[in-house]
Amino acid sequence: MSEPLDRYDAVVVGGALAGASAALLLARKRPDARILVVEPQQAFPRKVGEATVETSAYFLESVLCLQEHLEAEQLPKHGLRYWFADGQPRRFAEMSEVAPRALADVPTFQLDRSRLDEAVLAAAAEAGCEVARGAKVTGWEEGWPESRVTIAQGNGDGEDGCERTVTTRWLVDGSGRHAFVARRKRLLKRTEEHPVAAMWGRWNGAADLDDADFVAATGLPPIGDGVRRRLATNHFCGYGWWAWVIPLSDGATSVGLVHHRDLYTPPGDGTPEERFRAFVAAQPGLSEILDGAELADFNAYRHLPYVAGRYAGRGWALTGDAASFLDPYYSPGLDHLAMSVFASVELIGEDLAAAADGGGDEARLDERLETHNDHFLRSYPRWLSGLYLGKYELMGDAELTACSYAIDTALYYFGIVTSVYRYPESLANPTFGLSNPQSEWAWRTMRFFNRRLNRIARFRRATGSYGRKNLGWRRFGPAPGLGMKSLPMLVSGIALWLRLEAGVLVRRLRHGRPDLSQPVAATTG
Ligand SMILES: Cc1cc2nc3c(=O)[nH]c(=O)nc-3n(C[C@H](O)[C@H](O)[C@H](O)COP(=O)(O)OP(=O)(O)OC[C@H]3O[C@@H](n4cnc5c(N)ncnc54)[C@H](O)[C@@H]3O)c2cc1C
Numbered sequence: 001m002s003e004p005l006d007r008y009d010a011v012v013v014g015g016a017l018a019g020a021s022a023a024l025l026l027a028r029k030r031p032d033a034r035i036l037v038v039e040p041q042q043a044f045p046r047k048v049g050e051a052t053v054e055t056s057a058y059f060l061e062s063v064l065c066l067q068e069h070l071e072a073e074q075l076p077k078h079g080l081r082y083w084f085a086d087g088q089p090r091r092f093a094e095m096s097e098v099a100p101r102a103l104a105d106v107p108t109f110q111l112d113r114s115r116l117d118e119a120v121l122a123a124a125a126e127a128g129c130e131v132a133r134g135a136k137v138t139g140w141e142e143g144w145p146e147s148r149v150t151i152a153q154g155n156g157d158g159e160d161g162c163e164r165t166v167t168t169r170w171l172v173d174g175s176g177r178h179a180f181v182a183r184r185k186r187l188l189k190r191t192e193e194h195p196v197a198a199m200w201g202r203w204n205g206a207a208d209l210d211d212a213d214f215v216a217a218t219g220l221p222p223i224g225d226g227v228r229r230r231l232a233t234n235h236f237c238g239y240g241w242w243a244w245v246i247p248l249s250d251g252a253t254s255v256g257l258v259h260h261r262d263l264y265t266p267p268g269d270g271t272p273e274e275r276f277r278a279f280v281a282a283q284p285g286l287s288e289i290l291d292g293a294e295l296a297d298f299n300a301y302r303h304l305p306y307v308a309g310r311y312a313g314r315g316w317a318l319t320g321d322a323a324s325f326l327d328p329y330y331s332p333g334l335d336h337l338a339m340s341v342f343a344s345v346e347l348i349g350e351d352l353a354a355a356a357d358g359g360g361d362e363a364r365l366d367e368r369l370e371t372h373n374d375h376f377l378r379s380y381p382r383w384l385s386g387l388y389l390g391k392y393e394l395m396g397d398a399e400l401t402a403c404s405y406a407i408d409t410a411l412y413y414f415g416i417v418t419s420v421y422r423y424p425e426s427l428a429n430p431t432f433g434l435s436n437p438q439s440e441w442a443w444r445t446m447r448f449f450n451r452r453l454n455r456i457a458r459f460r461r462a463t464g465s466y467g468r469k470n471l472g473w474r475r476f477g478p479a480p481g482l483g484m485k486s487l488p489m490l491v492s493g494i495a496l497w498l499r500l501e502a503g504v505l506v507r508r509l510r511h512g513r514p515d516l517s518q519p520v521a522a523t524t525g
Pocket of ligand 1: 013014015016017018019038039040041047048049050051052053056135136137138174175176177178180198199200256301304319320321322328331332333334335337
């Protein structure tokens with residue numbers, strides 16, 4: 001007679017941030033639940049997802065309760081900072097610079113993800129979850145209220161170890177872009193209307209932007225008290241692309257290029273790494289920061305965005321990148337991770353409680369699943385069109401980017417950050433995802449504004465005024481804050497928008513109405 005299979009309440013695929021935080025929160029909610037986390041990697045490598053914004057920072061600090069880890073092992077983040085030039089070789093000090101003049105009133109962090117992911121997985125183990133490291137989920141026979149999960153021990157392909165099969169009520173997918181469940185269920189769809197690609201790596205020996213010698217050598221002017229350029233996510237921007245510079249607590253610097261494939265092609269014709277090196281060497285400012293630094297690792301993805309056609313069903317739920325990915329600009333990845341983990345744990349926790357009370361309430365579960373899918377599947381296309389479609393056409397123009405940064409950030413604070421701080425349970429609501437008039441109105445407003453700036457960008461390119469303030473313009477505007485504290489930032493963004501609109505009106509008298517139906521063709525270098 002065969003042995004009875006090990007039985008769990010939840011098996012989690014992947015022990016990195018999404019999987020480990022789902023396991024940790026579920027264990028806290030249901031201390032009696034049996035939870036197994038399966039993770040192939042014995043130690044987490046460096047990875048992207050290094051800059052938090054306010055919602056994900058709140059999730060890490062106040063929901064996962066990682067204050068000590070964040071203070072001791074990670075760096076604080078000093079907002080977003082943007083740099084622009086005119087495509088010619090320039091000195092750093094000649095570039096235009098856009099940033100808030102002070103720090104926001106809520107914290108954000110620059111993360112060494114290998115350290116963070118280890119800390120969250122250790123916290124899940126401490127909370128009572130079983131962790132199988134060096135093991136991989138290789139099979140899943142979907143069923144309800146019990147499905148069968150096959151786990152390969154050893155190197156993950158079953159060759160140097162053995163396989164075991166367990167049963168579980170819930171399979172929580174935190175497998176990142178591997179998207180174990182969504183691929184198996186053929187739910188995954190590439191977001192073709194937003195063809196963005198990325199290449200990135202960590203550099204050792206990059207310059208410190210606040211170092212007195214570097215400041216003296218480059219001639220960069222001083223900035224506000226308490227704000228450090230190095231601790232910001234520094235963005236270097238051009239038409240169709242942006243590059244991030246993020247400091248890490250181990251002393252390395254993460255640098256990445258994200259580009260819209262229809263608008264920009266990185267220079268050269270070599271491998272992606274050679275193109276990345278050529279790109280960095282050609283960029284004013286960036287090349288000065290990385291002068292003499294060594295590239296320690298390199299990675300690239302040709303197409304970033306995708307989404308699963310459902311986020312959860314009876315017995316399974318998708319979290320983090322296992323469900324979808326948008327675009328790294330404004331770091332929505334960890335915000336989405338926080339929201340999908342939080343909402344999934346609410347749903348599963350409630351079902352486990354009902355099951356423990358003598359049988360699940362399936363009608364109630366189906367209703368909850370409908371709402372969960374409805375919210376997340378409404379959120380993704382709205383988030384995409386409200387913020388990202390057409391955005392890469394603005395990025396080579398300092399004024400347009402400054403305007404969109406100020407308005408997008410202030411509205412993010414009004415619409416999301418403030419409510420998460422006031423009502424933590426609103427973390428379960430994905431951005432623009434609720435089916436109520438407020439959510440629809442917020443999305444339509446953002447989409448209108450985003451589209452309008454896109455038209456102004458096309459108009460400026462067609463009339464030769466694109467990037468006219470890309471040299472020597474320093475705009476240090478108001479910082480965002482909770483509640484009405486973001487109003488000055490919003491007002492400054494709207495004032496800039498009105499100036500941009502006035503510029504369009506004036507130039508229209510001279511140039512008439514150019515055809516704005518298409519973006520300008522791809523450029524190289
Ligand atoms: C270029 C780029 C830049 C980005 N920058 C930012 C940023 O600055 N800020 C931000 O918020 N977000 C950013 N993101 C997004 C962010 O990186 C992701 O949202 C986040 O890392 C997703 O975490 P995760 O835990 O879902 O997946 P991952 O971190 O990918 O973890 C998945 C885990 O699952 C494991 N796994 C895979 N298959 C199996 C299996 N079959 N069985 C068991 N385990 C398995 C893997 O080993 C891995 O440990 C960026 C993304 C990209 C592409």
